[in-house]
Structures are given as structure tokens and as C-alpha cells.
Amino acid sequence: MSRGFRGDVADYYQRYRRGYPPEVFDTLTTVFTLTTTDTAIAIAIDLGCGTGQLTIPLTDHTGAVIGMDIEPDMLAHARAAAGERPITWLLGGDTHLPHLIPLLGPQSVSLITIGQALHWMDHDTLFRTAHPLLRTGGGVAVITNGTPLWLQDTTWSRALRTFMENWLGRPLAATCGTDPATQQRYRDSLTTAGYTVHTHEITYTTALDIDQIVGGVYSALSPEQLPTDRDTFHHDIHRALSPHQPYTEHVTVTMLLGIRSD
Template structure:
């Protein structure tokens, strides 16, 4: 991961803040319980984005250091007394000191995870995948995207079973004992919210131009033949003890 950003800037960061699903209370509660977190603990949220993990975790721990390489993402971070927002990457972790836990939500595929697991000064990790990419869930969504961009949609965002096996093996090699667990829920989008969530996963270069965005949204509506989309979400977590 580079401190110069990964392309999640401008309108893409705005879409992330407005439309990307966060983590409901049962997920946060389970994470806190599994990691044994209390108000005395210091936690690093690495690749924090706009704060979908950092903000709810801040209600349970003493201090959160939220780190991301994209300034536009950090600009959306909520001001909380016990959250520090920092521009940086996994390469900066060794200089940030000791943490009681390090959490990474939907961002580990951008990082040198083997080096991170070896070098982070922490007792515990949690690697969190918030569901399956939308284009892998419903053939109508995939069809709209592939027709729009003229190519197959293959990106996995590091959420698939093979990626999780690699992460678990690397954690074991670094001396941790990983455990995988899940929490399921359903997130209902309006078509506007679904469109915004898809836009939040694009780069500024691939994001449709502003005049074309209503057309993209209407194509989604027609393809799904509905005004809402119920997204089945399975949050999969690899945590360590």
C-alpha cells in the first residue's frame, strides 16, 4: 500500500462515505468479544477508509488509530475524542508503536500482509470481509457492469476462500493462531444506494461521468426489475488469539 493513495479519491470517496455498507452492531459486538477489547485498549484500524470500523469500535475501546493512504477518505472521518486519523499505509505500522489489536476491513489485498503480520507490534489481528462483491452476487448486476465497461468482472477484493486461506497461513507463520467466524445479515438498498455502493468500488478513471450516472442507475433498475435490492451479507472474520 502506498501513502500516495489508491485511487479512492474525489467522488469515489464521497460515494464510500454515503453508500458503502458499514458494520451493524452484532458484527461490532462479536468483534469486540472475540478480541477481548475493553475501554483500556488501543486499536489500529488499517486501511480505515471513511471509518466504517473505526467509528463504531471507538465506542468500545480507549483509543483508535485510523490509517489510510487516501486523504479524501480521511476527510470524511467523524471527529471523535478517541480517534486519530492518519495518512499512511501498512509500511508505516512499525513506527506507530504497540497496539492491543490491529483490524483490517476489506483492505488487506492492497497490503504486504506477510510483512504486516511479522512486523506489527500487536497481540491480536482481525481481518474482516464485509460480504461478497456485488457483481458476484446477482447476474443482473454483473450484466449491467460488463455491458457498461465492455469487459468481464473478475475482481474479488481478497474476500474469497482462497485469499482467506492465504491470510490464515501467513498469520500462523507469524506465530498467531487464526480462527475464522461469520456473522450474517441482510442489507436492503434502494436502487440509488445500490448504484452508490457500486460507484464506491470504482476508481475515478472508471467512474461514469456525472451526466451518465442516472443512466447507469436506470439500467440497474431495469435489470433487477425492482426499486430495491436485498443484499445478503456474510461478514467473514479471521481473528487471532
């Protein structure tokens, strides 16, 4: 079932969604003892992989990587960006995860990552159905890559939120799973499903330009919501935000690491 990440939206997603800092992959490698030398014990699945921002760098840390997404256009971008990297791309979502057990075998996977996509999924069911796939010491990593551009604690972000709410005609409150209450629900759900849970945070500061902000906005809209006159839309956002330069973003990457210990 499509969630709207297709066509031009998938293009903007590929161009403007930021990647993950190297510390994310170092942490995954250490916590889940990933290795590139033995594919039999080093399979990683990136669920809801989008255009591959998390999937592609994983190939430097583990022996075999599977990227899964329900949007064909997202997978097409990911495949093109990956080039010759050894990644298997599958059209599917969280409800299809149990079908991988007869294909890969039980306890065959070291890591299942979900980056900025868990809010689209039934996390309680997902954590339970993932458990049989994972080897002892393997696990699930839920990674949120900063809060949405329009919900940050800066003057330019507040100006963007005001602009977008006026343009859409409704409040913008969805946090995409980054808020503390949702993070706690994910922790509790992982614990209930039998995982030992650790939390790791990585913070950094980066500078954005107006093209990155507008592109980030487009990547979060449905194709039907994209403005028909994008030059005017770009100009209007620039006019609304320009008094609040520079556009500094303080990013917190939160990693919930659920380890299978039995």
C-alpha cells in the first residue's frame, strides 16, 4: 500500500534527505558485532529503506544487506545510488518480514534497522515477528535522524512551521516518532517483545541553505500536495525565513538498540 513516496517526492527524498553520521554505523557494528567477512552470520535488513541513506553505508560494515520498502520509486533511486554494492532490494514492508524466515532461515539475521520509518508501521507486531529471524546477540535498531525541519527550537524553524500551517490550512504536530513519549513506547514495546534495550544518542550541528529546506519540505509531502508553481513557493518560503538566517540545525540522532539475548 503506497504511502505517497513516489514520483517527484521520491526524487526530492533522494536529493535532500540527510544521511547518517559515521558514529551510527560504528555503534551498530560494536553493539551487534557486525562483520564483513562471513555473510552467514552478518545479514542486515534495512526495513523501510527509502532511497538507501542507511542501507548503502551498511555494506561497509556487514557481509550482506537487504533493503526493503513498499515504494517502487524509492527502491529505484536506492538501487541507482548503490551502484555495484552488494545489496538485495525487496519490494515489501513490515508485514512481509515473517516471509523471510523460510527464505533466510531462523536466527539468520544480525540486524534489522528501521530509520525514520517506524511511525508508518505496527511496531508491537514488528518487534515480535522480527525476533525469530535474529541470531542471539543480534537485534533491532530504531534510528530517528533528527526532528522534522518545522518542529525545531529555532526562529527559522518556527517561521517555517507558521508558513506551512498557513499554506496547508492545518496545524503541523506529527513528530515522525522523534518525541520522547513515542520513543518511550518503542522502548517498552521492545522490552515486552523480549529484547534488552539500550539507547545511544549522537548530536551534531549543521548549516542548511534555503534549497535544502524547501527540498526537505517537498520530500515530506504527498505528490498531490506538491505546489504546482514551485518557483513561487520557493520564493515565498525564502521571504518568510530570510530574516532568521543563518539556518543552523541542531540534530539529535537517537538509536534504540534492542538486543536478542536468548
